[in-house]
Amino acid sequence: MDKEVYRIVVPTPFPVGDVNMYIVKGDRLTLIDAGVKTEEAWQAFQRQLHEIGYEPSDIEQVVLTHHHPDHVGLLDYLPDSIPVIAHPKAQPWIRKDPEFLAWHQHYFEQFLIECGMDAALLPQLPKFRRSLRYSCERSLTTAVSEGDRIGGLEDWTVIETPGHAQSHIVLYREKDGLMIGGDHLLAKVSSNPLLEPPEIGKTERPKPLLQYNDSLKKLLRYEIAKIKTGHGEDVTGVPELVEKRLAKQHERAEQVLEMLVHEPLTVFDVCRQLFPTVYEREFLLTMSETIGQLDYLEHIGAVVKRKENDAYLFYEVVGSR
Numbered sequence: 001m002d003k004e005v006y007r008i009v010v011p012t013p014f015p016v017g018d019v020n021m022y023i024v025k026g027d028r029l030t031l032i033d034a035g036v037k038t039e040e041a042w043q044a045f046q047r048q049l050h051e052i053g054y055e056p057s058d059i060e061q062v063v064l065t066h067h068h069p070d071h072v073g074l075l076d077y078l079p080d081s082i083p084v085i086a087h088p089k090a091q092p093w094i095r096k097d098p099e100f101l102a103w104h105q106h107y108f109e110q111f112l113i114e115c116g117m118d119a120a121l122l123p124q125l126p127k128f129r130r131s132l133r134y135s136c137e138r139s140l141t142t143a144v145s146e147g148d149r150i151g152g153l154e155d156w157t158v159i160e161t162p163g164h165a166q167s168h169i170v171l172y173r174e175k176d177g178l179m180i181g182g183d184h185l186l187a188k189v190s191s192n193p194l195l196e197p198p199e200i201g202k203t204e205r206p207k208p209l210l211q212y213n214d215s216l217k218k219l220l221r222y223e224i225a226k227i228k229t230g231h232g233e234d235v236t237g238v239p240e241l242v243e244k245r246l247a248k249q250h251e252r253a254e255q256v257l258e259m260l261v262h263e264p265l266t267v268f269d270v271c272r273q274l275f276p277t278v279y280e281r282e283f284l285l286t287m288s289e290t291i292g293q294l295d296y297l298e299h300i301g302a303v304v305k306r307k308e309n310d311a312y313l314f315y316e317v318v319g320s321r
């Protein structure tokens with residue numbers, strides 16, 4: 001079934017470990033996702049590409065499942081002329097648009113104060129910026145969204161799956177149920193819905209965990225035989241895994257609700273209790289997870305938030321369980 005889809009695995013400097021890229025032999029030789037910008041990844045990519053009979057110059061187009069550095073970085077090693085296809089929300093990230101990055105920084109500094117964060121910890125923020133050095137500086141050639149087909153890959157349909165990233169898409173081939181799924185659903189680990197700012201000038205931020213849950217449930221509408229993932233092995237048994245991930249998330253939300261029984265807490269208080277040993281090291285990841293659980297609890301009516309001084313306090317809604 002997969003004879004037209006080849007997996008290439010390259011190392012990353014991130015805790016997630018290796019990242020997968022795929023070569024799809026459609027009418028155009030297409031690379032799906034583009035690793036991370038390191039010399040090691042570039043060498044590993046060229047070696048494996050050679051093993052299947054190609055050189056980087058044979059690649060006719062690149063499709064990105066989402067904008068994270070470990071999925072786009074090697075674009076900087078590929079010729080400028082290669083068309084780059086992705087969701088429009090990937091554009092400010094892969095371009096490293098200075099206006100967008102400044103907006104991002106500004107938005108989060110304000111937002112973290114509302115989360116009850118100690119201003120002394122604000123210097124942690126640049127850490128996330130540092131991961132951008134493994135990203136690329138390229139521009140989209142073609143923006144794709146829900147239901148689109150990509151030239152040269154006529155069998156495949158684009159499905160939007162926001163949550164892990166606002167720009168996240170998957171590709172689905174109806175005739176045999178094969179999906180190229182990026183980081184939407186991974187075999188061994190749950191995918192992190194990461195916090196991103198609203199678009200420039202907008203005030204309402206996306207709620208990534210709620211989006212993610214919707215995007216997970218969206219998979220149940222398709223007959224998926226197998227998902228080729230961004231990290232680790234292929235996923236089969238999609239409905240069971242979706243149920244498992246949703247149940248696990250609900251369990252974690254209950255754990256958060258338990259913390260609010262005795263006293264109201266800020267996002268940052270909850271984050272420290274949930275991740276006492278890692279929150280400083282993995283700040284963006286742990287804050288994203290915490291905010292996600294609180295968004296979820298608010299959505300199901302189990303908590304309400306009130307602004308006191310500069311920060312929001314979350315209260316349990318008595319009788320909500």
Ligand SMILES: [Zn+2]
Nearest residue numbers: 066068164183
């Ligand atoms: Zn990712």
